[in-house]
Amino acid sequence: MKAEYKTKPRNAIIEYLKKHADTRFTARDILNAINSDGEELDRSTIYRNLERLCKDGQLVKYKESDINATCYQYSEEHCSCHEHMHARCEKCGKVFHLDNKILGDTAKKIQSEYGLDIDYGKTVIVGICNLCKGKKKA
């Protein structure tokens, strides 16, 4: 069990997370945001803090084929994100925390037809949210 210090860089990072609580972000996003705010902080500091937050379960970590960087998603409420599925808008990156019950008997069907037990915490359904659907195509 390690002691945990409150430091200026760490606070800045957590502040960023809370401000972007329902969107994914990358290490670079944080770097850019904080450094354009006047502060200066190092890449390695960000990576080390993000890693710690992942282990603590406050952060979900995943990768996306379109983005050449690890994506992170903050979950303020310590909400056992490793137990339920997520859905993500492929345009804006917004993440939704799904109720596993929404699958109905799909999980059973996948087991019987394909022989696979779903790992809910790692499954991410990809789609387009209503907001982005309304926008004109680029």
Place this chain on the structure above:
Amino acid sequence: MKAEYKTKPRNAIIEYLKKHADTRFTARDILNAINSDGEELDRSTIYRNLERLCKDGQLVKYKESDINATCYQYSEEHCSCHEHMHARCEKCGKVFHLDNKILGDTAKKIQSEYGLDIDYGKTVIVGICNLCKGKKKA
């Protein structure tokens, strides 16, 4: 519309894909396999060919948080992989092509409850296949 030439490196790559038709692989996997076969071929050649195959729809491309490289999955049958969901075993990497119907009314529920239209081609359900489940834990 570009012409497409048959070349020795390209053939070697496609041969590799067919030999590993139901497992994921990385650019490095191909490089190692082919180069240990006596042939010599360059990284950039592999990346350029894989990219072309992705655009042609013969290859699915995704990333995994555990692996520090892009993963690819070949689908021999030109099977419009961008139209149906996939499931993947998180242990062995085996990919299953799902029938979208398996979701039942889940897609509708996700739209009504969360306001998200599923992008089937990009959605990958993660789990553990029966084979891997049988194995002892590492």
Place this chain on the structure above:
DNA sequence: TTGCGTGCAAAGGTTTTGCATGGCA
């Protein structure tokens, strides 16, 4: 004072790109 966290610098890995050459059609 103790030891955790940060910044710096360097390294390791993947992926991309420009350019000249080589090879398919």
Place this chain on the structure above:
DNA sequence: TGCCATGCAAAACCTTTGCACGCAA
């Protein structure tokens, strides 16, 4: 011959790591 593909080298990224210093507790 004309154009596409390859190889080579270099560069751009992201991410990790070692080390010394600074700072929170």
